[in-house]
Amino acid sequence: MISVRGLTKDFGPVRAVDDLTFDVGAGSVTGFLGPNGAGKSTTMRMLLGLDRPTAGTATVGGRDYREHPAPLREVGALLDAGAVHPGRTGRTHLRIAARSNGIPIARVEEVVERVGLGAASRRRIAGYSLGMRQRLGIATALLGDPPVLVFDEPVNGLDLEGVRWIRSLFRECAEEGRTVFVSSHLMSEVQLVADRVVIIGRGRLVADAEVGEIVGSRGSRVLVRSPDVDRLAAALAGEAEVRRRGPGEVEVVGLPEARVGDAAHAAGVAVHHLATVEESLEAAYWSLTEDAVEFRGGHERAGEAS
Numbered sequence: 001m002i003s004v005r006g007l008t009k010d011f012g013p014v015r016a017v018d019d020l021t022f023d024v025g026a027g028s029v030t031g032f033l034g035p036n037g038a039g040k041s042t043t044m045r046m047l048l049g050l051d052r053p054t055a056g057t058a059t060v061g062g063r064d065y066r067e068h069p070a071p072l073r074e075v076g077a078l079l080d081a082g083a084v085h086p087g088r089t090g091r092t093h094l095r096i097a098a099r100s101n102g103i104p105i106a107r108v109e110e111v112v113e114r115v116g117l118g119a120a121s122r123r124r125i126a127g128y129s130l131g132m133r134q135r136l137g138i139a140t141a142l143l144g145d146p147p148v149l150v151f152d153e154p155v156n157g158l159d160l161e162g163v164r165w166i167r168s169l170f171r172e173c174a175e176e177g178r179t180v181f182v183s184s185h186l187m188s189e190v191q192l193v194a195d196r197v198v199i200i201g202r203g204r205l206v207a208d209a210e211v212g213e214i215v216g217s218r219g220s221r222v223l224v225r226s227p228d229v230d231r232l233a234a235a236l237a238g239e240a241e242v243r244r245r246g247p248g249e250v251e252v253v254g255l256p257e258a259r260v261g262d263a264a265h266a267a268g269v270a271v272h273h274l275a276t277v278e279e280s281l282e283a284a285y286w287s288l289t290e291d292a293v294e295f296r297g298g299h300e301r302a303g304e305a306s
């Protein structure tokens with residue numbers, strides 16, 4: 001499990017990470033979201049002992065990353081897929097990583113197979129596409145069969161097939177009981193794969209909740225098209241909020257679609273279209289950041305300053 005408490009990082013006058021507190025639990029995929037420059041990479045670097053916090057702590061399995069004797073067995077990480085020796089073959093790179101972490105060499109074949117690197121693993125990394133480098137980085141992360149996986153923007157550079165593959169890999173890893181923590185600035189991508197999300201903006205925590213809770217946080221909305229929206233609005237008065245969207249179109253907030261349909265029928269109002277609006281994580285994100293309120297679902301931690 002990953003535990004972040006009061007984590008803060010200043011680069012000179014710039015506060016890149018500002019008093020972050022959250023946990024990332026095992027057995028699920030947690031997305032780490034925020035716009036460019038929000039502080040995601042800096043947070044992950046502190047988690048992996050690559051940057052020293054100005055204040056606070058970031059631990060994996062209750063310990064600082066640097067305190068783990070064989071870190072690859074505890075945390076598998078993909079931070080910068082370009083940061084590998086280009087003259088080596090993928091297989092040599094993996095063998096060196098295995099040896100320095102006391103991992104049996106036979107494991108190299110297993111991870112090469114699992115990430116679909118195949119024959120490319122015998123070629124020099126210099127000739128790899130960005131997608132192949134991502135796969136090699138993920139193979140390195142999986143090498144020590146670690147309970148915790150940390151990936152910074154893993155989808156970057158992958159083609160459509162690669163993106164689908166990585167989604168199923170995350171799911172499998174979570175189903176195997178691992179902690180999977182994945183950063184992205186692509187909300188739609190995270191919505192497809194994550195169970196929970198930690199959202200940050202300007203270094204600060206914006207949300208820490210199940211994807212469903214965040215997406216549903218604005219309440220259910222039903223879009224209705226009718227030639228008589230005025231009568232419909234009157235019929236629903238006091239029961240729900242009715243917002244005008246355009247000529248003959250309203251959005252009803254706070255009632256399920258069946259209730260809206262029944263109310264229209266009872267009032268004798270013709271309805272040409274009626275459907276629940278599917279909320280996107282992106283829309284919920286903008287609404288959360290605009291409101292600038294901290295939203296926390298589910299796992300509220302007792303005694304914690306928010």
Ligand SMILES: Nc1ncnc2c1ncn2[C@@H]1O[C@H](COP(=O)(O)OP(=O)(O)OP(=O)(O)O)[C@@H](O)[C@H]1O
Nearest residue numbers: 011014016034035036037038039040041042043185
């Ligand atoms: N080594 C550094 N020196 C000075 N400032 C830094 C350094 N690393 C990051 N920053 C600044 O800290 C802030 C957070 O950057 P960070 O890379 O962590 O954001 P991010 O959310 O990962 O963004 P991106 O999606 O663009 O990678 C930015 O303002 C960035 O310019």
